[in-house]
């Protein structure tokens with residue numbers, strides 16, 4: 001596989017990016033015959049949203065990825081305009097890929113076919129074509145099959161869909177053999193009114209709670225919420241034996257509070273962990289086409305793998321522990337941040353830990369290059385990330401009111417992206433940024449007399 005992007009200051013070193021061209025959703029996450037497989041939406045021919053194939057990488061440790069040939073390419077009548085998103089499962093020693101074939105007819109009409117491809121070795125895939133009839137009562141926006149098996153050995157397939165009156169929803173099918181599928185109906189008896197289309201649904205069955213994750217399009221901003229072009233979030237509740245989901249009273253909760261995180265997918269790994277990858281990420285078309293990496297022939301990357309956990313009525317996300325292996329050395333910066341307004345970093349890739357040992361954080365502003373400022377206001381427990389928009393050069397912010405006072409921050413930094421984990425996964429902010437000056441630097445503004453229990457550690461990666 002030719003990793004043919006040109007040398008790029010903004011290249012990512014420990015995230016999955018396309019070999020060249022555009023990447024979007026993670027697809028088909030699975031562990032099969034001793035290796036992790038991650039597939040991703042991939043335009044091999046350019047940096048626009050066309051010609052979607054399934055790119056394919058494998059790894060033994062979720063850290064070092066090997067690029068394989070694309071698993072699916074849009075070459076057949078049922079997927080000629082895109083092998084769209086979907087999922088993978090292992091059954092009887094074979095890998096099954098479920099995906100949506102996107103087709104534009106001569107008259108410009110859209111058709112969606114839910115398709116299957118199988119593989120014995122996890123490298124070569126045989127397309128089996130469409131496996132479902134298009135459901136009645138829904139527009140052609142039906143896509144992104146996610147398949148799982150429940151404890152009664154029933155296979156379920158959830159799909160994002162749009163009703164004839166243009167409302168977002170999800171529908172369900174069931175099967176005993178993965179070949180014949182029966183339409184069950186909408187996932188929720190009365191789907192809450194959330195936009196015009198729900199993409200990339202996922203159902204996570206945990207011990208005492210089920211989590212339904214999806215990515216609705218068409219929500220209007222509301223206070224600190226729904227600030228991005230499209231959203232990703234979840235309802236907690238119960239997935240019942242008849243295939244309906246009864247949601248808790250909790251509102252739709254966004255999974256990530258930053259600027260770029262969309263269309264996540266999860267799987268259970270051999271260690272029993274529920275791991276999620278997302279796409280970093282969806283953005284307004286004019287901003288997307290201004291991303292500087294386009295001149296080097298590539299666009300976007302996936303998030304880090306995150307382990308998810310349900311605790312205190314809330315979904316927590318933790319960077320997986322394997323990421324520790326990226327740490328090259330440990331630098332405790334102690335008093336240096338007090339003395340220096342700007343501390344130059346030896347590497348553009350870092351993991352930065354800020355830990356308030358005996359106390360909670362006082363007010364501060366933490367600068368990462370000139371382009372990003374993280375602010376915390378302790379009275380309201382308000383956490384803000386401000387970045388410079390690379391197209392308009394204006395500042396823009398995302399905010400969250402934390403449940404608990406800030407005591408821990410873990411930041412994964414690349415030269416063009418940040419993933420900020422707050423209070424050990426209570427909230428996460430993911431974003432791209434494009435610094436103008438290298439080497440990158442950090443600075444911490446605060447009243448140091450009060451901030452005295454802070455430990456700061458940098459691990460260059």
Ligand code: FRU
Nearest residue numbers: 041052084085143199200263
């Ligand atoms: C989400 C999405 C999916 C679709 C895919 C196409 O980002 O729009 O609904 O399958 O991307 O690339």
